[in-house]
Amino acid sequence: xxxxxxxxxxxxxxxxxxxxxxxxxxxxxxxxxxxxxxxxxxxxxxxxxxxxxxxxxxxxxxxxxxxxxxxxxxxxxxxxxxxxxxxxxxxxxxxxxxxxxxxxxxxxxxxxxxxxxxxxxxxxxxxxxxxxxxxxxxxxxxxxxxxxxxxxxxxxxxxxxxxxxxxxxxxxxxxxxxxxxxxxxxxxxxxxxxxxxxxxxxxxxxxxxxxxxxxxxxxxxxxxxxxxxxxxxxxxxxxxxxxxxxxxxxxxxxxxxxxxxxxxxxxxxxxxxxxxxxxxxxxxxxxxxxxxxxxxxx
Amino acid sequence: xxxxxxxxxxxxxxxxxxxxxxxxxxxxxxxxxxxxxxxxxxxxxxxxxxxxxxxxxxxxxxxxxxxxxxxxxxxxxxxxxxxxxxxxxxxxxxxxxxxxxxxxxxxxxxxxxxxxxxxxxxxxxxxxxxxxxxxxxxxxxxxxxxxxxxxxxxxxxxxxxxxxxxxxxxxxxxxxxxxxxxxxxxxxxxxxxxxxxxxxxxxxxxxxxxxxxxxxxxxxxxxxxxxxxxxxxxxxxxxxxxxxxxxxxxxxxxxxxxxxxxxxxxxxxxxxxxxxxxxxxxxxxxxxxxxxxxxxxxxxxxxxxxxxxxxxxxxxxxxxxxxxxxxxxxxxxxxxxxxxxxxxxxxxxxxxxxxxxxxxxxxxxxxxxxxxxxxxxxxxxxxxxxxxxxxxxxxxxxxxxxxxxxxxxxxxxxxxxxxxxxxxxxxxxxxxxxxxxxxxxxxxxxxxxxxxxxxxxxxxxxxxxxxxxxxxxxxxxxxxxxxxxxxxxxxxxxxxxxxxxxxxxxxx
Numbered sequence: 116x117x118x119x120x121x122x123x124x125x126x127x128x129x130x131x132x133x134x135x136x137x138x139x140x141x142x143x144x145x146x147x148x149x150x151x152x153x154x155x156x157x158x159x160x161x162x163x164x165x166x167x168x169x170x171x172x173x174x175x176x177x178x179x180x181x182x183x184x185x186x187x188x189x190x191x192x193x194x195x196x197x198x199x200x201x202x203x204x205x206x207x208x209x210x211x212x213x214x215x216x217x218x219x220x221x222x223x224x225x226x227x228x229x230x231x232x233x234x235x236x237x238x239x240x241x242x243x244x245x246x247x248x249x250x251x252x253x254x255x256x257x258x259x260x261x262x263x264x265x266x267x268x269x270x271x272x273x274x275x276x277x278x279x280x281x282x283x284x285x286x287x288x289x290x291x292x293x294x295x296x297x298x299x300x301x302x303x304x305x306x307x308x309x310x311x312x313x314x315x316x317x318x319x320x321x322x323x324x325x326x327x328x329x330x331x332x333x334x335x336x337x338x339x340x341x342x343x344x345x346x347x348x349x350x351x352x353x354x355x356x357x358x359x360x361x362x363x364x365x366x367x368x369x370x371x372x373x374x375x376x377x378x379x380x381x382x383x384x385x386x387x388x389x390x391x392x393x394x395x396x397x398x399x400x401x402x403x404x405x406x407x408x409x410x411x412x413x
Numbered sequence: 414x415x416x417x418x419x420x421x422x423x424x425x426x427x428x429x430x431x432x433x434x435x436x437x438x439x440x441x442x443x444x445x446x447x448x449x450x451x452x453x454x455x456x457x458x459x460x461x462x463x464x465x466x467x468x469x470x471x472x473x474x475x476x477x478x479x480x481x482x483x484x485x486x487x488x489x490x491x492x493x494x495x496x497x498x499x500x501x502x503x504x505x506x507x508x509x510x511x512x513x514x515x516x517x518x519x520x521x522x523x524x525x526x527x528x529x530x531x532x533x534x535x536x537x538x539x540x541x542x543x544x545x546x547x548x549x550x551x552x553x554x555x556x557x558x559x560x561x562x563x564x565x566x567x568x569x570x571x572x573x574x575x576x577x578x579x580x581x582x583x584x585x586x587x588x589x590x591x592x593x594x595x596x597x598x599x600x601x602x603x604x605x606x607x608x609x610x611x612x613x614x615x616x617x618x619x620x621x622x623x624x625x626x627x628x629x630x631x632x633x634x635x636x637x638x639x640x641x642x643x644x645x646x647x648x649x650x651x652x653x654x655x656x657x658x659x660x661x662x663x664x665x666x667x668x669x670x671x672x673x674x675x676x677x678x679x680x681x682x683x684x685x686x687x688x689x690x691x692x693x694x695x696x697x698x699x700x701x702x703x704x705x706x707x708x709x710x711x712x713x714x715x716x717x718x719x720x721x722x723x724x725x726x727x728x729x730x731x732x733x734x735x736x737x738x739x740x741x742x743x744x745x746x747x748x749x750x751x752x753x754x755x756x757x758x759x760x761x762x763x764x765x766x767x768x769x770x771x772x773x774x775x776x777x778x779x780x781x782x783x784x785x786x787x788x789x790x791x792x793x794x795x796x797x798x799x800x801x802x803x804x805x806x807x808x809x810x811x812x813x814x815x816x817x818x819x820x821x822x823x824x825x826x827x828x829x830x831x832x833x834x835x836x837x838x839x840x841x842x843x844x845x846x847x848x849x850x851x852x853x854x855x856x857x858x859x860x861x862x863x864x865x866x867x868x869x870x871x872x873x874x875x876x877x878x879x880x881x882x883x884x885x886x887x888x889x890x891x892x893x894x895x896x897x898x899x900x901x902x903x904x905x906x907x908x909x910x911x912x913x914x915x916x917x918x919x920x921x
Binding site: 186187188189190192193194196210211213225226227228229230231232233234239240242243244245246247248252255256259260263264265266321322323324334336337338339358360 | 757758759760761762764765768769770773774775776777779785788789791794825827828829830831832833862863864865888889890892893894895896918919920921
């Protein structure tokens with residue numbers, strides 16, 4: 116190859132590199148501009164939690180909420196809606212909430228009840244419910260929604276730990292949410308801990324409500340026992356929170372002195388009811404059923 | 414239909430006056446001496462290996478409709494031959510006014526149509542004339558295929574009267590008085606003929622000669638706009654289809670702009686070489702006039718089909734129809750320009766609907782009833798209309814917080830999760846109307862720590878009828894803090910002696 120041709124090739128290469136750099140810079144700038152307007156973190160309202168999160172939840176990002184038991188889904192849904200309601204109220208240019216459900220969650224037969232949304236100050240018509248026929252469709256819908264700047268929040272409800280919703284899928288969701296500034300929440304019903312790209316992972320347990328002064332033996336407002344199991348940006352912790360429907364924020368709550376004072380006569384082990392969890396870890400002190408007949412097993 | 418040269422002659426039979434007779438036959442059967450209306454046993458005696466099929470009107474109709482759908486490649490106005498006398502006349506009318514020049518004139522169109530039908534295995538008798546009636550007569554009883562403008566009257570006069578789409582009985586009685594051709598009655602005084610044979614005869618004559626206009630009713634609604642591309646070499650790859658869709662979408666933007674419209678319902682028609690037509694529909698939440706977005710919606714629609722879109726030997730014509738368009742508010746678009754329209758909420762809803770199906774993207778609509786499971790429903794967002802979302806929001810706001818949702822004390826009375834069907838539980842509760850003390854739900858026992866209620870919701874007698882039971886709802890908290898919404902079905906002692914308990918919802 117002659118020197119002049121080599122020179123030309125190098126020139127072309129250089130020019131190309133310059134184009135790529137310019138594109139990358141543009142993309143970066145566009146991203147920064149897009150997220151700058153919406154980058155202020157989302158506070159929960161409870162001071163200790165916000166302090167631990169260094170200001171609040173990163174709005175453009177993926178956060179995972181899991182409820183260990185199927186019946187904890189009420190509490191986890193409440194927490195997710197509380198966060199989404201705060202994201203809506205913060206008015207970051209988002210105009211609605213998209214709720215994507217994996218069809219597997221419908222097996223338990225529960226669905227969102229619009230009359231219950233009043234306590235979060237949410238108008239039922241601001242929710243768009245997306246119910247694809249399979250998990251793949253649901254993941255696609257969640258991806259699309261996470262990349263949509265016109266949204267305040269995306270709630271993606273799945274059941275258990277499906278193998279398909281893996282690290283790659285969560286990372287994609289995380290990246291898209293970071294670009295668009297959408298608060299993306301995965302609501303994992305009866306799910307195990309699992310490695311994911313989410314910025315934070317919360318375990319939500321229900322907690323006995325506080326004694327209501329007006330009503331003897333009455334049922335008070337929602338209380339959650341929140342465990343921040345994983346936080347990419349900082350510390351973890353555990354708190355007891357209550358939703359305050361008047362201010363639409365989370366408050367710290369004192370534990371109910373009567374809670375679990377007398378445990379039920381026939382208490383049951385809280386077995387997680389996850390759909391298809393992989394390699395469930397045994398709990399400490401749990402009695403396992405060992406096989407006796409190793410020799411005869413073929 | 415064409416068949417293998419060695420195949421036996423084919424006839425179609427039907428029961429006519431308690432005898433199985435031949436109502437249609439192919440050329441080979443005719444060559445072997447089989448005739449129309451012959452009884453099947455006679456025909457079998459002539460040709461022992463006759464391949465006979467019983468007539469199936471439903472399938473004939475379905476096939477004819479498919480052919481009609483395919484014929485839309487020539488003109489949007491394709492109609493079935495709907496004359497009551499012509500029940501077994503499997504004919505189609507096509508109004509090709511203004512379409513012929515696209516295929517090199519009338520002769521070009523008719524020969525293209527014939528060649529393509531023959532390639533699909535159909536023998537068709539075609540005729541092109543000024544009026545549907547004349548074309549009908551010439552196709553069945555005439556020889557010429559194209560009747561020059563204004564020459565149709567002259568052409569049909571020598572034809573048999575059957576060519577006027579008359580009931581066979583009328584043709585027979587006309588024949589008895591010596592009137593055998595159209596020309597015979599065209600010259601006669603009208604009044605006596607009408608008095609003797611009915612107004613229908615004169616109407617049919619006028620329709621054939623053009624004295625009375627006859628409108629054909631197209632099968633498919635005519636699109637407001639359409640653009641199409643024809644290909645000498647059929648397309649099979651999805652990428653190519655996607656490119657063509659983009660080009661077609663570009664093509665409709667300008668006419669839409671000129672009319673001040675935006676696309677609400679688009680339909681992509683893919684004409685396969687073998688005559689199959691695939692239709693893909695997309696609908697949008699608000700009028701759309703962006704070629705990129707339209708192309709993307711169709712791309713999602715195609716992706717949502719997975720492998721159901723069978724290209725076979727390829728598509729040789731692709732058409733984009735605007736099935737429905739609404740006024741496009743330019744000012745509104747400018748206001749929205751702050752956001753990138755591509756990423757807006759409505760665009761998202763359209764994309765989700767195109768890929769997953771419109772019915773899978775829904776919003777809550779509320780109803781005015783106290784029965785919890787009837788108090789709300791879900792409607793596809795696409796069906797809520799352009800301003801539906803706004804209107805709906807206003808309507809919902811009034812209903813969003815029904816008085817019972819929040820107590821003055823700020824206590825929440827409605828759960829967050831409602832079960833589709835209330836679930837039966839085993840319960841220990843005080844009679845007659847006390848709260849539950851213990852219960853077992855989904856195989857797990859719970860002890861009640863606190864409860865509120867009852868909140869009585871009466872049945873809707875105008876819907877459920879007499880004997881439907883009242884529900885007493887309780888809000889119940891167990892010792893671990895789970896909060897449930899459950900009800901006793903029926904008033905103890907008045908409606909039932911053994912009321913059942915149901916779990917209906919979960920609080921946060």
